[in-house]
Amino acid sequence: xxxxxxxxxxxxxxxxxxxxxxxxxxxxxxxxTELAKPLAVRRAVSFAEAVFEGTxxxxxxxxxxxxxxxxxxxxxxENIPILIDPDADVLSAFNFPVVVDARLIKQSPSPLPTxxxxxxxxxxxxxxxxxxxAVIETRRSHTLGRVIxxxxxxxxxxxxxxxxxxxxxxxxDGILISRAKIGDQLHxxxxxxxxxxxxxxxxxxxxxxxxxxxxxxxxxxxQVNRGLKIGDVDPRGDVSxxxxxxxxxxxxxxxxxxxxxxxxxxxxxxxxx
Numbered sequence: 001x002x003x004x005x006x007x008x009x010x011x012x013x014x015x016x017x018x019x020x021x022x023x024x025x026x027x028x029x030x031x032x033t034e035l036a037k038p039l040a041v042r043r044a045v046s047f048a049e050a051v052f053e054g055t056x057x058x059x060x061x062x063x064x065x066x067x068x069x070x071x072x073x074x075x076x077x078e079n080i081p082i083l084i085d086p087d088a089d090v091l092s093a094f095n096f097p098v099v100v101d102a103r104l105i106k107q108s109p110s111p112l113p114t115x116x117x118x119x120x121x122x123x124x125x126x127x128x129x130x131x132x133x134a135v136i137e138t139r140r141s142h143t144l145g146r147v148i149x150x151x152x153x154x155x156x157x158x159x160x161x162x163x164x165x166x167x168x169x170x171x172x173d174g175i176l177i178s179r180a181k182i183g184d185q186l187h188x189x190x191x192x193x194x195x196x197x198x199x200x201x202x203x204x205x206x207x208x209x210x211x212x213x214x215x216x217x218x219x220x221x222x223q224v225n226r227g228l229k230i231g232d233v234d235p236r237g238d239v240s241x242x243x244x245x246x247x248x249x250x251x252x253x254x255x256x257x258x259x260x261x262x263x264x265x266x267x268x269x270x271x272x273x
Contacts, residue, residue, distance in 0.1 A: 005270045006031055007098040007260070010088055012048030013040045014216075015122070015138065016102030017058050018249035019256045020047055020080055024061055026257055028270055029077070031096075032063065033085040037223075041216035041232055044182050044243050050082045052219065059245065088112065097269045100256055101126070104138070106156045118266050120259050122252065124156040136255040138248075145251030147259045165209035168217075168231030170195055170224040172204045178220040183242045187211050192231060195224060206231065213237050 006029040009020050020030050038048035047063035049056035055064050063080040071090065074081050083090065091099070092113050100120045101109055107125045109132075121131070123138035128148050135148040140161050143154070160167040170176070174195040180186065186208040193206040208214075216232035224230055234241060245253075261267050 005029060005272050006096060007100060007270065008033065008088065008090065008096040009100045009102055011102040011104070012038060012046055012051070012063070012082055013102070013104065014042035014045045014245070015104065015249050015252055016100075017045055017047045018245040018253040019100060019102055019122075020063070021058055021061055021245060022250075022253035022257050023260075024080055028260070030080050031090070032080060032082040033088055033090065034082055035086045036084050039218050039222065039224075039228070041218055041229055042242075043216065043219065045245050045249075047080060047082055051084060055079075059243075091116075097266055098260055101132070117269075118260065118263060120256055122256075123153055127152040134259045136252055136259070138252055140248060144248065145255040147255050147262070163235065166212075166233050166235065167229055168192065168206055168209075168233065170226055170228045170230050171206065172197065172226050174198060174204075174224065176218060176220065176222050176224050176230060177203075178217055180214050180217070182214055182217055183239050184214045185212075185237060185239070186214055186233060192233075193217065208233055210235055211237070213239050213242060215242050
């Protein structure tokens with residue numbers, strides 16, 4: 001595997017996955033790194049699902065889980081490799097021209113273990129010229145998806161966009177037990193999931209706040225903490241939207257692609273054979 005022209009993408013959630021999708025479709029090789037147990041909500045459009053399933057496709061593009069021992073020999077232009085490597089230790093072993101931090105951690109990131117020619121951050125916590133070279137705006141507004149080369153994006157509002165009720169959060173610590181699946185049409189008050197305490201002596205229920213489609217839900221059996229985002233109900237009720245990357249994700253992915261291609265030296269390097 002040649003990493004001299006490969007982009008390292010930290011994170012495999014829905015917004016990160018569209019970045020991977022847009023880069024892949026533009027002929028740019030990508031490696032995704034993820035947690036051992038990702039908590040992606042919009043799992044149908046998250047390459048992070050490959051961590052659990054071995055492979056996962058988003059809009060016809062497949063990601064495959066690989067091990068560190070497979071990195072050097074990886075030569076599969078059709079599929080995106082994904083590696084369990086939350087601390088990006090791969091940076092100590094391989095040279096990457098670009099690192100995109102798409103974990104949406106909303107706080108200042110830990111320094112990378114090595115110097116990178118182009119380090120791109122996504123959303124709050126990043127500051128171009130301070131802890132990265134460029135930041136992509138992730139908040140909906142006229143600046144969504146824009147590349148910031150000097151300064152920070154809009155701060156985290158602390159509230160979800162649109163109707164705040166659409167975001168489902170764990171009501172207690174425990175194990176999530178799903179009672180609905182992504183793509184289900186829901187009615188107001190319908191049971192979506194339960195949170196079982198680790199001792200198993202109590203359960204709390206998560207119900208749909210209104211009529212709509214279940215656009216996202218973290219995996220059954222996952223350990224959750226009170227307040228964690230665990231699901232998303234879309235009042236528009238369009239089931240097909242559950243399996244398509246969002247307009248927001250497309251804008252952000254376009255911003256990352258612009259940032260990479262605007263640098264002639266980076267552009268030449270990632271398209272070299």
